[in-house]
Amino acid sequence: MDKISPEKRSWTMARVKGKDTQPEKMARALLHGMGYRFRLQRADLPGKPDIVLPRFRTVVFVHGCFWHRHSCKRATTPASNTEYWSAKFAGTVARDAMNKSLLEMKGWRVLTIWECELKEVSALQARLRAVLRQPTMS
Numbered sequence: 293m294d295k296i297s298p299e300k301r302s303w304t305m306a307r308v309k310g311k312d313t314q315p316e317k318m319a320r321a322l323l324h325g326m327g328y329r330f331r332l333q334r335a336d337l338p339g340k341p342d343i344v345l346p347r348f349r350t351v352v353f354v355h356g357c358f359w360h361r362h363s364c365k366r367a368t369t370p371a372s373n374t375e376y377w378s379a380k381f382a383g384t385v386a387r388d389a390m391n392k393s394l395l396e397m398k399g400w401r402v403l404t405i406w407e408c409e410l411k412e413v414s415a416l417q418a419r420l421r422a423v424l425r426q427p428t429m430s
Protein backbone atom coordinates (compact mmCIF):
# COMPACT_ATOMS: atom_id res chain seq x y z
CA MET A 293 0.00 0.00 0.00
CA ASP A 294 2.57 2.49 0.99
CA LYS A 295 6.07 2.15 -0.29
CA ILE A 296 7.98 4.93 1.33
CA SER A 297 11.08 4.11 3.34
CA PRO A 298 10.81 3.63 7.11
CA GLU A 299 13.01 6.68 7.63
CA LYS A 300 10.80 8.84 5.55
CA ARG A 301 7.72 7.41 7.19
CA SER A 302 8.88 8.15 10.71
CA TRP A 303 9.96 11.61 9.64
CA THR A 304 6.51 12.15 8.19
CA MET A 305 4.55 10.55 10.99
CA ALA A 306 6.29 12.62 13.62
CA ARG A 307 4.94 15.68 11.89
CA VAL A 308 1.50 14.39 11.06
CA LYS A 309 0.60 12.53 14.22
CA GLY A 310 2.05 14.96 16.74
CA LYS A 311 -0.43 15.14 19.58
CA ASP A 312 -1.09 18.50 21.14
CA THR A 313 0.45 20.49 18.39
CA GLN A 314 0.46 24.20 18.94
CA PRO A 315 -2.49 24.93 16.62
CA GLU A 316 -4.62 22.33 18.43
CA LYS A 317 -3.81 23.86 21.79
CA MET A 318 -4.66 27.30 20.47
CA ALA A 319 -7.95 26.11 19.02
CA ARG A 320 -8.93 24.45 22.30
CA ALA A 321 -8.03 27.51 24.32
CA LEU A 322 -10.05 29.64 21.93
CA LEU A 323 -13.17 27.46 22.09
CA HIS A 324 -12.83 27.13 25.84
CA GLY A 325 -12.54 30.88 26.18
CA MET A 326 -15.71 31.27 24.11
CA GLY A 327 -17.53 29.13 26.64
CA TYR A 328 -17.76 25.92 24.63
CA ARG A 329 -17.18 22.67 26.43
CA PHE A 330 -15.74 19.77 24.55
CA ARG A 331 -14.00 16.45 24.63
CA LEU A 332 -10.71 15.59 23.05
CA GLN A 333 -9.83 13.05 20.37
CA ARG A 334 -12.60 10.50 20.41
CA ALA A 335 -10.83 7.46 19.01
CA ASP A 336 -14.14 5.86 18.06
CA LEU A 337 -14.94 8.56 15.50
CA PRO A 338 -13.62 8.53 11.92
CA GLY A 339 -10.40 10.48 11.62
CA LYS A 340 -10.13 10.93 15.40
CA PRO A 341 -11.32 14.54 15.45
CA ASP A 342 -9.17 16.84 17.56
CA ILE A 343 -12.13 18.35 19.39
CA VAL A 344 -15.67 17.04 19.89
CA LEU A 345 -18.55 19.28 20.94
CA PRO A 346 -21.26 16.75 21.86
CA ARG A 347 -23.92 19.36 22.64
CA PHE A 348 -23.53 20.80 19.15
CA ARG A 349 -23.13 17.43 17.50
CA THR A 350 -20.00 18.94 16.00
CA VAL A 351 -16.47 17.70 15.55
CA VAL A 352 -13.55 19.99 14.89
CA PHE A 353 -10.38 19.20 13.01
CA VAL A 354 -7.46 21.55 13.43
CA HIS A 355 -5.60 21.25 10.18
CA GLY A 356 -2.15 22.39 9.25
CA CYS A 357 -2.38 24.30 5.97
CA PHE A 358 0.67 22.61 4.48
CA TRP A 359 -0.29 18.99 5.17
CA HIS A 360 -3.99 19.31 4.53
CA ARG A 361 -3.62 21.60 1.51
CA HIS A 362 -5.52 24.68 2.53
CA SER A 363 -6.11 27.16 -0.28
CA CYS A 364 -3.65 29.60 1.22
CA LYS A 365 -0.02 30.48 0.69
CA ARG A 366 1.18 28.01 3.33
CA ALA A 367 0.26 25.06 1.13
CA THR A 368 3.52 25.08 -0.79
CA THR A 369 4.93 22.02 -2.51
CA PRO A 370 8.56 21.12 -1.88
CA ALA A 371 10.75 21.47 -4.98
CA SER A 372 12.37 18.05 -4.69
CA ASN A 373 10.65 14.65 -4.46
CA THR A 374 7.65 16.25 -6.08
CA GLU A 375 6.07 12.92 -6.92
CA TYR A 376 6.31 11.70 -3.35
CA TRP A 377 4.81 14.90 -2.00
CA SER A 378 2.00 14.99 -4.54
CA ALA A 379 0.98 11.44 -3.64
CA LYS A 380 1.31 12.19 0.06
CA PHE A 381 -0.85 15.28 -0.18
CA ALA A 382 -3.45 13.57 -2.36
CA GLY A 383 -3.68 10.78 0.22
CA THR A 384 -4.21 13.22 3.05
CA VAL A 385 -6.87 15.19 1.17
CA ALA A 386 -8.70 12.00 0.17
CA ARG A 387 -8.60 10.70 3.75
CA ASP A 388 -9.93 14.00 5.08
CA ALA A 389 -12.80 13.92 2.59
CA MET A 390 -13.59 10.31 3.47
CA ASN A 391 -13.60 11.02 7.21
CA LYS A 392 -15.83 14.03 6.67
CA SER A 393 -18.35 11.93 4.71
CA LEU A 394 -18.32 9.18 7.33
CA LEU A 395 -18.85 11.64 10.14
CA GLU A 396 -21.65 13.42 8.31
CA MET A 397 -23.32 10.08 7.66
CA LYS A 398 -23.26 9.53 11.41
CA GLY A 399 -24.97 12.88 11.89
CA TRP A 400 -21.96 14.94 12.89
CA ARG A 401 -21.28 18.42 11.67
CA VAL A 402 -17.66 18.72 10.63
CA LEU A 403 -15.78 21.92 11.19
CA THR A 404 -12.21 22.56 10.11
CA ILE A 405 -10.08 25.17 11.76
CA TRP A 406 -7.11 26.01 9.60
CA GLU A 407 -3.78 26.82 11.13
CA CYS A 408 -3.65 30.19 9.37
CA GLU A 409 -7.05 31.17 10.80
CA LEU A 410 -5.56 31.11 14.28
CA LYS A 411 -3.71 34.30 13.33
CA GLU A 412 -7.00 36.16 12.95
CA VAL A 413 -8.68 35.26 16.19
CA SER A 414 -11.67 37.57 16.04
CA ALA A 415 -12.57 36.50 12.50
CA LEU A 416 -12.25 32.86 13.53
CA GLN A 417 -14.39 33.40 16.61
CA ALA A 418 -17.08 35.01 14.49
CA ARG A 419 -17.01 32.09 12.05
CA LEU A 420 -17.19 29.49 14.83
CA ARG A 421 -20.10 31.27 16.53
CA ALA A 422 -21.97 31.52 13.24
CA VAL A 423 -21.51 27.83 12.44
CA LEU A 424 -22.32 26.60 15.93
CA ARG A 425 -25.45 28.73 16.07
CA GLN A 426 -26.94 26.83 13.17
CA PRO A 427 -28.92 23.73 14.04
CA THR A 428 -27.46 20.42 12.90
CA MET A 429 -29.26 18.19 10.45
CA SER A 430 -29.88 15.33 12.84
Ligand SMILES: [Zn+2]
Binds near residue numbers: 362364365406407408
Ligand atom coordinates in the same frame (compact mmCIF):
# COMPACT_ATOMS: atom_id res chain seq x y z
ZN1 LIG B 1 -4.25 28.25 5.53
